[in-house]
Amino acid sequence: MDSQYSEIRKDYRTGYYAVIVPGRDRRPKELETEDEGAVNLKECPFEPNTVDRVNLEIMHVNEPWTTMVIRNKFPELDGHTPLEYENGFLSSISGYGYNEVLIESPKHSDKFENMGTKKSLEWLNTLIEREEALYSRNYIKHVMVFKNYGASGGASIGHPHTQIIAWPEILGTPAIEIEIAKKYLKENNSCIYEEAVKKEESRILFETEKVAAIAPYGSRFAGESMLLTKRHVNYIMDLSQEEKEDITNGLKKIILTNAKLFGEQAYNFVIHENKREPDYHMHIEIYPRIANLAGVELGQNVFVNTVVPEDYVKKFKEKAESV
Ligand SMILES: [Zn+2]
Ligand SMILES: [Zn+2]
Incomplete structure (x- = not known):
């Protein structure tokens, strides 16, 4: 090297x-x-x-x-x-x-x-x-x-x-998600992310006609959320004007509400999407940085999440900021 x-x-x-x-x-x-x-x-x-x-x-x-x-x-x-x-x-x-x-x-x-x-x-x-x-x-x-x-x-x-x-390559989590989405599509003839919007009914933070925000069932991090379009979109350029507005407003709503719930804390968000992977479904993942990664996370890549996603949803709905 x-x-x-x-x-x-x-x-x-x-x-x-x-x-x-x-x-x-x-x-x-x-x-x-x-x-x-x-x-x-x-x-x-x-x-x-x-x-x-x-x-x-x-x-x-x-x-x-x-x-x-x-x-x-x-x-x-x-x-x-x-x-x-x-x-x-x-x-x-x-x-x-x-x-x-x-x-x-x-x-x-x-x-x-x-x-x-x-x-x-x-x-x-x-x-x-x-x-x-x-x-x-x-x-x-x-x-x-x-x-x-x-x-x-x-x-x-x-x-x-x-x-x-x-x-130069699709690496890490997006690669895993694309593989799982493709497999799900093949076996069930439907998009796993659109299925999630239905299956996660009790973990919906908020929704509009165009987008939904979910506290994923298997959230790795305390206060983790996922914001996605209800329509199948694999690349941000394909978003409609209304979807763009709802996605950006939804993202701000999540950050503002998390600050109310957890205090003004550090966070990361990532946009998961790919122009050339039509089976992928665009979504934004938001991770408030409440807990540090420790032995189990670093040593096993298994995550200990001390905020039950269902409780996060409940608290989020009580405090939700309007954007
Ligand atoms: Zn989809
Ligand atoms: Zn400056």
């Missing part, structure tokens, strides 16, 4: 993948503790007067910009790395791919969950534009969108941002 490049290595014991990334100790150290608003403002690389537009900008919306997409200065994957596979006892894929950062607002103290409808749609439409561009690049098979919020959610910068990673 050239020490300059990252590498996606497969663990021969489990089949799990790990991206081995050299040099990540040079990342910004802004958020070693939770960001109290603008405390870290002067260190922030995403401000209108600090963001490196010359070297990093990919696109922006409006003048002056209200949303900007830049290359991640500390990428896990790099588009200049030749795509190479090693097969055998030690299997790996070279770290080819793309990391981008969507800066949600020029304002450091803005919060994702407080964006108005128009701004949220700007966020979603920008993601769609970037996904389209990334899926059109050579060998890209999966584009993953996610947000880390708060130091214990893995964010290193307090400024509101969303991340995009374009991968």
Whole structure:
């Protein structure tokens, strides 16, 4: 392995993948503790007067910009790395791919969950534009969108941002979910996610005509939820205008209500979808970071969840924020 490049290595014991990334100790150290608003403002690389537009900008919306997409200065994957596979006892894929950062607002103290409808749609439409561009690049098979919020959610910068990673293979949970969805479709002639909306009736957090939010039966994390369209959609570009509005409003409702229930805590959300996997069903998973991973989670990949999903639903309904 050239020490300059990252590498996606497969663990021969489990089949799990790990991206081995050299040099990540040079990342910004802004958020070693939770960001109290603008405390870290002067260190922030995403401000209108600090963001490196010359070297990093990919696109922006409006003048002056209200949303900007830049290359991640500390990428896990790099588009200049030749795509190479090693097969055998030690299997790996070279770290080819793309990391981008969507800066949600020029304002450091803005919060994702407080964006108005128009701004949220700007966020979603920008993601769609970037996904389209990334899926059109050579060998890209999966584009993953996610947000880390708060130091214990893995964010290193307090400024509101969303991340995009374009991968040369579908790896990990999306790969497992696609395989299960395909098998379910073959055996039952129906989509497992649409089936879930019916079967999870007692664990529905809220629903509109177009979308539903569920506390999944087998939730791994306390306060975990899944937001999905009722119609079969495998790729965010295929969302209707109404679905886009309900998805973004639903996502904000979940984050706001979780903050009421658990306190203003770190969280992550990920968008699970794939342009080229028509049998997959787009959904957003939201994980409040209430408990740390411990021995059972790390050692067995079995999760101990001390918040019963049914109780979470009950409390959520009592406190639900209207968005
Ligand atoms: Zn900032
Ligand atoms: Zn479906």
